[in-house]
Amino acid sequence: MICTTQKGVILSMRIDESTIERIRQSADIADVIGDYVSLKKKGANLWACCPFHGEKSPSFSVSPAKGIYKCFGCGKAGDAIRFIMDIEGLGYGEALRHLAKKYGIEIQETQLSDEQQLAQNERESLLIALNYAKSYYQDNLFQHEEGKNIAYPYFKERGFSDKTIRTFELGYSLDNWDAFTKEAVRNGYNVDILVKAGLTILKGNENETVQQNQKTFDRFRNRVTFPIHNVSGKVIAFGARILKNDKTQAKYLNSPETEVYHKSNVLYGIYQAKNAIRTKDVCYLVEGYTDVISLHQAGIENVVASSGTSLTIEQIRLIARFSQNITVLYDGDPAGIKASLRGMDMILEEGLNVKLVVFPEGEDPDSYVQKIGSDAFVEYIQKTASDFITFKAELSLKEAGSDPFKRAELIKDMVASISKIPDSIKRSVFFQKTANLMQIDEGILIAESNKISLERSKQREKDNQRDANRQRLQNDLPSGVTLSKPEPNVNFDDLPSFSEEDEFSGFPTDFIPNNRTTNVQNIQPNIPVSPPKVLTGIALQEKECVRLLISHGIKEVDPGVAPGVTLMQYILSEIDGMNFGTPIYHDILTMCRERFTQGVVLDTKFFISHSNPTIQQEAINLVTERYSASEAWLKYEIIVPTEDDKLADLAYQNILRLKKAFNDQQMKDLMQQLAKTSDADEQTHLLGLFMKAKEIEKQISKELGTVVGR
Known part of the structure; x- marks a missing residue:
């Protein structure tokens, strides 16, 4: 249930204690955490790689008997409620609501005072606003004449069924400057929250209030909308595509970075795909939203997209919660393939197994699955998928031809990739394979790998020393003065294709169990002992x-x-x-x-x-x-x-x-x-x-x- 203050801030009511206890009793820790990581039984506990920090060997322990989790790597620990708070970044109340929804528990709430309401987490307000926007856009698609005549036919032309449209909660934003914002305000949503959620844009003097000269505009007007969900299924952002042929506007538009949305941490379709990824023990990685939707509709549900960004370490680690195997599905564009190959080294460095598939020229996963059907599509992947090293060699050898210099550079590039693999046995296998493919002595490859590893180690030492020096300088600066960080080198080719973004005395002293007295008087030091500053x-x-x-x-x-x-x-x-x-x-x-x-x-x-x-x-x-x-x-x-x-x-x-x-x-x-x-x-x-x-x-x-x- 939602309430608003006179200022229009979106707030939650307090859940009563009996409901909280029902949620605690119902929330099975293994079931809750199993929605986010793949757990494996070892002894009395369940283990996984920690979802809160990058690691390659499991140190994250779940005790079903005690109802708790604990990571021996980063120290994160808690019960089912704390896990949801940590993994989703939610407040206590919103985490309870999440679990209540999961277990079908009806929420009983009591009204908060205005002060308590204002103390609610802003993050929860953003999520509530984004969920409202999702429902609004979906209503437009199915109920508004404009949506039914313009947007609905577009999705049908893409071959999406009503079931698929509802599964991915697709929608439409009207061709109107502020139709959504006005409707949201009428329903008690604060404009400030709408702006912070990336749904509304303010134009005008920033020092003036909305009620004065600032104007509001809907960010996604006149576009079909693709809600972006986090792992638990909450809407955290939107992608949107324009339907008109208007060269003055970006074809695709993404939500900006917000408190709840960081695009480098998100994979489109992960909520719909996570169970299938865990079951199939492989994740198909594609480039576009429609690729994900089409494959899912065809029964190939273990598929995600990188949500309009180049592949990131955070996205790879998100996949690793559910499977150690990734198959990257590319279309037939050679330039796109080469640009995307840079992300493959990161997958190898994280210790995951990666394979690659390229479709015939002019085809992408969306078009190809609709053309040949799901069974033939899966068969094609199984037949043509190759490991990263083989793929890279075959792709580059065609360009290198007989040129010895180009072949030497290619070999160095392949060795650099192999040297990033943390598992020594896997490295050895790939060195053998590369030696055979490139007709070169394996020992030379290993020597080159050792050289590269040494250079990386030296560079890490330099980086650590630079950071230490920087910290020392910072410590010497006056309070409030901060060293500015140097800007990173930006490769504009790597930019995303989407344009936006509770001491009490009185205890009884006469009880001492038989045979268990210490025979030593109670020691009450006459000289006070200072609290220890370290673990003495x-x-x-x-x-x-x-x-x-x-x-x-x-x-x-x-x-x-x-x-x-x-x-x-x-x-x-x-x-x-x-x-x-x-x-x-x-x-x-x-x-x-x-x-x-x-x-x-x-x-x-x-x-x-x-x-x-x-x-x-x-x-x-x-x-x-x-x-x-x-x-x-x-x-x-x-x-x-x-x-x-x-x-x-x-x-x-x-x-x-x-x-x-x-x-x-x-x-x-x-x-x-x-x-x-x-x-x-x-x-x-x-x-x-x-x-x-x-x-x-x-x-x-x-x-x-x-x-x-x-």
Whole structure:
């Protein structure tokens, strides 16, 4: 449900807690993440290459049992809701709506105050406006006389069925300067949001308001529209084609870059294609929107286009979420093929497997599939697809002919491409193949590759040194002054073909489980201990204590000795009066103490679903295990004790180490104070405290089985 303030900002209402809990219960973490990456089971968890950073070996772990994900490479972690927030860049409320829609949950909402409304994420407003525009354009196509007479026949001439038109949500913008903008404003949409979404253009003095002299224009007027979706299916931009023969206007027009749309990160058709790419384990990459639509209609659904840009690293990594195999489909234009070959090195460098297909002269994927049909089209691809090296060699050898210099340059170019492949076995295979094709010794190719790799390494060192020098200069500059970056060299041939663009005291202290007392008095240092700035011995033991509380707090610490006593109750009683210095662990401990005094023992789920992202992230980091027992051990009945089997010992040892760390810090502080004072009475007092702390150290060390120096 949408509401607006008097200023017309598009805003969402608050989802009630019962609905949020239903969404949490319904959202299966593997199912949610499986919409974005291909997950493979290994042990108790599922693994994939991380969708948040580029990597070639999987370090992204999903735990269906705990309902969390964690990347051991970049550190991203969370639950299903956090994943949607991170991957889509959505606010909390919009991520909940996304999951509610996925699982068919009806949203129950309450009205927000004006202040709460204004605090909503602008990004959500942009997405809502773009979705409205999509529906508006589609209504024009099917219901408005102009759309039915002009745009609808165009799509029919392209061979698109009504089902296909609705699948890709194609539409039409009327031949009117501001028909869309006026209609959107009448429906409560703020012009500022429409402009920021790339839907409306403002003309006039930028210092004046819209209500004064600025005029508004529809960006995509008199054009058929192709909504561009992100991976989850939200409309983030539009491509549009003019239907008139007007040389004064660009044939194709794209949305400008916005907060929700960065064309280098987007692939046209990825939402419609992702499941097919995962199932077929190959992605067909084409050049145009209509190529994607025609192939999809023909049953070839694992196809995407680069959305009007030269192929980018981000687009390649997007494909890699679903498959490691790419087949690039080109039309028969030699110049276009040569220009596009530059992107192939990037695919190789990302560790993906790439093949290429060229269609007969004058044909493109759209026309060819309509000409020969889907079965013959797929057969053609299977027969003619060649690996990148073979393709490049055959294409260039025709030009080089017998000219030795051109052949030498061609060989160097091929070696440069092969040297970018990260997998050594694949490199070796391609060196062998190139040696055979070019009739040259394989050792020479490998030597040349080593030379190229060395040069690249030196260049990277220079780049890193330059960046380091630049950062040092920046650090020396006055506050607010920034070094300008040098402009990159621009190759205008590479430009896109589209022209636009929550401490409580009072905890009971009389409880200590039988056989599990530390036999050491509660240590409450008379000298305050400063919070550690780095992860010191104290911080490490605080971390382990919090880990035990989060992971096992609701479990019985020792059922045989103290039935019914939870680990939370045991630890909190043992460390009563002790405060943690590390802020995040202090906050978590405070939550545990507060809720326990209210009769509530917090469980793992409370922390890994916490609304505070810092607490949630730390909780997931603490409960996530990177390694698990080998399945072969289970097969041969090799029993590996779990933490549940030794919970009492783990808690007991941690409490002792925690108290020892605090006591060690107290002794260190006492020694420093002794060195600074010359007052005899003060020295006697401090020495007394030190000897008392030393005796405590001996008791703890005896319990731990460690040796203490004299």
